[in-house]
Amino acid sequence: MNCTVNVASPLRDYTGGAATVSARGATLAEILLDLDRRFPGMRFRMIDEQQRIRRHIRIFIASREAHELAAPVAADEPVHLLCALSGG
């Protein structure tokens, strides 16, 4: 299924400047893999090699914060890729 993904500004170099893109998948993991297929390299900047969400990245599915890549995403739920505060 397709969902809407809102992309924080530090990641928009990957999306050609787009703040909103669509992605396909029923879990956060599937959506991030789909994004990485279309925007190569984007996933690794958010997810480390141990498959953990990086410290200053926060991902919300609708209004629920996702802490695991297995988190399910319903068809009508937007995904928000946010960058948390990380110092001056």
Added chain:
Amino acid sequence: MLYAVSTVTLWIGTRKGAFALRSDQRRRSWTVSSPQFLGHTIHHIVQDPRDPKSVLMAAKTGHLGPTVYRSVDRGRHWREAATPPAFRKATDSEAPRAVERVFWLTPGHRQQPGVWYAGTSPAGLFRSDNGGEHWAPVAGFNDHPMRTQWAPGMGTPDGELLHSILVDPRDAQHLYLAISIGGVFESSNGGLDWAPLNEGVAADFLPDQNVAFGHDPHCLVLHPLEPDRLYQQNHCGIYRLDRPTRRWQRIGRNMPKRIGDVGFPIVLHPQNPDTAWVLPMDGTRVWPRTSVDGKPAVYETCNGGKSWRRRDLGLPRSRAWFTVLRQAMCTDLHTRPTVYFGTTSGEIWAGANGGQAWRQIAGRLPEIYSLTAAPH
């Protein structure tokens, strides 16, 4: 590669982006570029001496994970590595490791075009065989049975750092690296196996001075024309090593006592293995790590560390609390090289004729992390 007269590019990695500072033919006039990757944390930018069109940059941002950018047109355009340095997936019995920052970049042997090495935090060694496009862990180090003892995760405010990856110009299989904190290590088989090389080096922060590893080398260098000659600026002094011996000699003992021999960088004359420069910092009491007494000075040895000469003509005479990080000092490759350093307060200084006369050539930059020199 030495060149008699030519322009110089200084690649500047800062906490807030990358810059290039380019000279005229006489190295008198300098022009600073606009920032590239403004806001990104740039730890190292290195131009490939085997292929000067190629430049690699180690980067991350405050939010995003670490990566490497690659240019094939001398820094005009950049493309991200397809596979940045990353540890392998941890097994269930292992503590998972993830690269926090790519800290160091070293071009491979001249007979191995396209080979690069990267050092990371936490301490990891990575290799690319295709000019920085794809990176793979060097298992011989990253999975070494002693790795958790050699690099237990202690480190600097930026974490444990693997840096100063050196390739013996006579033998591509002969490698050195340094870890803060961990020590100096050597491989004679291309990284398949490693051994500590720290005999004679102090570790004032440990109760036992006779440990085989656990030291804090800040910067390790090898002379390209005499590769058996190594120097290191350590947390605990300045040292020289003449292989095949394994015991470091503390040449920092010959520094003036009121200055001491603590610092971050050490750089070598491109032709003369006996000539080196250091930039001492205050390592007393709580370790301010600023220029001693607020009077910055470079110290030069021309005899392998038997004696040192203060080189501060043109530098501020007082109230200059410089900090110069381990990657932020270099020389160009001229026969009479200029020595350069960049400060954490965003100034770049050039010392002509081996530091005999200094002048500021750039300022108001972000906190400078690294400085490397290359011909245009």
